[in-house]
Amino acid sequence: MALRVDNITAGYGKITVLRNLSLEVREGEILGLLGRNGMGKTTLIRCLAGLIRPTAGNITFEDRQITELPPHERAQIGITTVVQGRGVFPGLTVRENLEMGRIASRRTKRSRIDEVVSYFPRLGERMRQSAGTLSGGEQQMLAIGRGLMTDPTMMLLDEPSDGIMPMLVQQNAKILKEINHREGMTMIIVEQNVPMVFSLTDHCVILEKGQVVTEGTRDEVSRSEVMKAYLAI
Amino acid sequence: MSTALSVVVDATLITLILALAAFGLAIIYGLVGVINMGHGAMLTLGAYLTWAATTAGLPFVISIFLAAAGVAVIGLLLEHIVIRSFYDRPFDTLLLTWGFFLVSTEVIKIVFGTDLRNVANPVPGAFDLGGIQIPAYRTMIAGCSLLLIAGSALVFFYTALGIKIRALIQNREMASLLGLDVSRMYKLVFVTGSFMAGLAGALISPMLSVDPYIGNIFLVRSFFVVIIGGIGHLLGGTLIGSFLIGGSETLFALFSGQVFAQTAVFAVAIVVLRFRPHGVLRSG
Numbered sequence: 001m002a003l004r005v006d007n008i009t010a011g012y013g014k015i016t017v018l019r020n021l022s023l024e025v026r027e028g029e030i031l032g033l034l035g036r037n038g039m040g041k042t043t044l045i046r047c048l049a050g051l052i053r054p055t056a057g058n059i060t061f062e063d064r065q066i067t068e069l070p071p072h073e074r075a076q077i078g079i080t081t082v083v084q085g086r087g088v089f090p091g092l093t094v095r096e097n098l099e100m101g102r103i104a105s106r107r108t109k110r111s112r113i114d115e116v117v118s119y120f121p122r123l124g125e126r127m128r129q130s131a132g133t134l135s136g137g138e139q140q141m142l143a144i145g146r147g148l149m150t151d152p153t154m155m156l157l158d159e160p161s162d163g164i165m166p167m168l169v170q171q172n173a174k175i176l177k178e179i180n181h182r183e184g185m186t187m188i189i190v191e192q193n194v195p196m197v198f199s200l201t202d203h204c205v206i207l208e209k210g211q212v213v214t215e216g217t218r219d220e221v222s223r224s225e226v227m228k229a230y231l232a233i
Numbered sequence: 234m235s236t237a238l239s240v241v242v243d244a245t246l247i248t249l250i251l252a253l254a255a256f257g258l259a260i261i262y263g264l265v266g267v268i269n270m271g272h273g274a275m276l277t278l279g280a281y282l283t284w285a286a287t288t289a290g291l292p293f294v295i296s297i298f299l300a301a302a303g304v305a306v307i308g309l310l311l312e313h314i315v316i317r318s319f320y321d322r323p324f325d326t327l328l329l330t331w332g333f334f335l336v337s338t339e340v341i342k343i344v345f346g347t348d349l350r351n352v353a354n355p356v357p358g359a360f361d362l363g364g365i366q367i368p369a370y371r372t373m374i375a376g377c378s379l380l381l382i383a384g385s386a387l388v389f390f391y392t393a394l395g396i397k398i399r400a401l402i403q404n405r406e407m408a409s410l411l412g413l414d415v416s417r418m419y420k421l422v423f424v425t426g427s428f429m430a431g432l433a434g435a436l437i438s439p440m441l442s443v444d445p446y447i448g449n450i451f452l453v454r455s456f457f458v459v460i461i462g463g464i465g466h467l468l469g470g471t472l473i474g475s476f477l478i479g480g481s482e483t484l485f486a487l488f489s490g491q492v493f494a495q496t497a498v499f500a501v502a503i504v505v506l507r508f509r510p511h512g513v514l515r516s517g
Contacts, residue, residue: 051410070409071409071410072409072411072412075409080411087404087406087410089399089404091399091403092396092403096400099396100397100400100408101411103396103397104413105412106412150411
């Protein structure tokens with residue numbers, strides 16, 4: 001098992017968002033996390049990334065307890081996060097953004113820039129350009145590429161389609177699937193774009209009020225009442 | 234003609250000396266957001282430690298590096314014991330560093346007394362440039378300042394450490410999510426800023442009589458330099474801010490007394506901030 005979340009409760013101050021939430025992700029699997037706004041998807045990603053510490057429960061990554069681990073140590077053991085809004089460093093060039101992934105994580109001395117460019121050729125054409133001048137779709141490519149530069153075994157993606165033109169969303173989804181196949185990388189994707197998630201994975205979870213209310217294959221999830229009621233499918 | 238040349242030379246020297254004095258503050262304030270009211274005390278400590286080392290018979294060059302290292306250690310202790318729990322709380326760190334200034338000034342008085350001390354000028358004399366006598370030691374300090382800023386520019390823009398620092402300034406949470414140990418980087422930045430402040434105090438010490446308030450001469454100007462240049466614009470901002478403060482003071486002093494010149498400089502600073510509240514190099 002790549003990741004096991006056992007009964008975690010977490011939130012912001014006195015506001016509890018996740019309530020006794022549990023889930024498991026197998027190695028090399030892509031898990032799609034679906035749900036309406038405010039149901040705890042991003043809070044869960046922030047818990048897994050180490051930005052929010054659960055008040056109860058445990059998180060285990062590759063048989064190692066990581067519940068108390070700060071974000072930088074999680075990156076150093078192979079968890080990379082592509083945040084909502086992409087979080088590129090606007091004043092750094094594309095190359096520097098990518099190198100920052102390798103330098104900060106200290107997981108590998110080998111630069112993976114060539115591999116990243118093979119996934120995202122457009123980045124190769126913009127290496128000297130400031131990241132802040134890229135389009136939203138290109139910034140998303142950069143954020144994913146920078147995550148790859150940390151040499152991760154698991155990638156957390158929070159709303160990777162947010163604010164990106166539909167054509168690029170499809171293209172990025174295709175590349176994520178290719179990365180998953182080629183590298184055997186475990187991925188957890190938080191999305192509101194259901195077709196994108198369904199194009200990527202057969203294992204989905206729907207969150208409702210901080211709990212897992214439905215889990216199953218693409219077909220099972222799309223047939224569920226929760227999905228019909230909340231996501232209007 | 235010779236007056237114009239003299240003004241240009243004076244303004245250049247003062248700009249670079251001021252940049253040297255402000256650089257430690259620019260690092261700490263600009264990179265980790267701590268308004269270091271203890272900056273003046275760090276300059277003073279650098280000057281006193283240089284005096285102590287040269288009085289003990291150590292060569293000047295070794296003395297200034299020992300002094301800077303001594304202030305860096307004090308900065309490390311200050312950061313580790315006090316400041317590190319208060320990042321993101323600028324008002325608290327302002328008060329804490331002000332407290333550091335008060336305590337260290339009193340400790341200096343107890344240890345060294347209040348008598349004026351003098352550090353022998355290691356490069357006495359002057360050289361002639363088109364009929365203008367230029368003090369050799371001031372020129373040397375200006376050169377050191379330029380070297381330090383150029384060296385920092387190399388680190389900042391061409392090394393892995395520079396990438397980490399620039400990424401940290403732009404998005405701390407993201408830098409941490411990529412694996413950067415933010416608290417360790419903050420410590421490194423604070424200690425580097427303290428080292429630079431100590432080095433500036435050490436280099437300035439032969440130019441002035443050393444007393445417990447020597448650093449204060451540069452404290453207010455250093456703040457103006459950093460704010461006018463643009464917080465976070467470590468290199469260009471420090472140089473431009475120093476030029477506006479130091480250069481305008483030289484110009485005003487040419488036509489008036491020193492007191493009026495200093496007052497006019499602060500007026501210039503206020504006018505600049507009225508129209509560029511985020512500094513000359515920052516937009517928005």
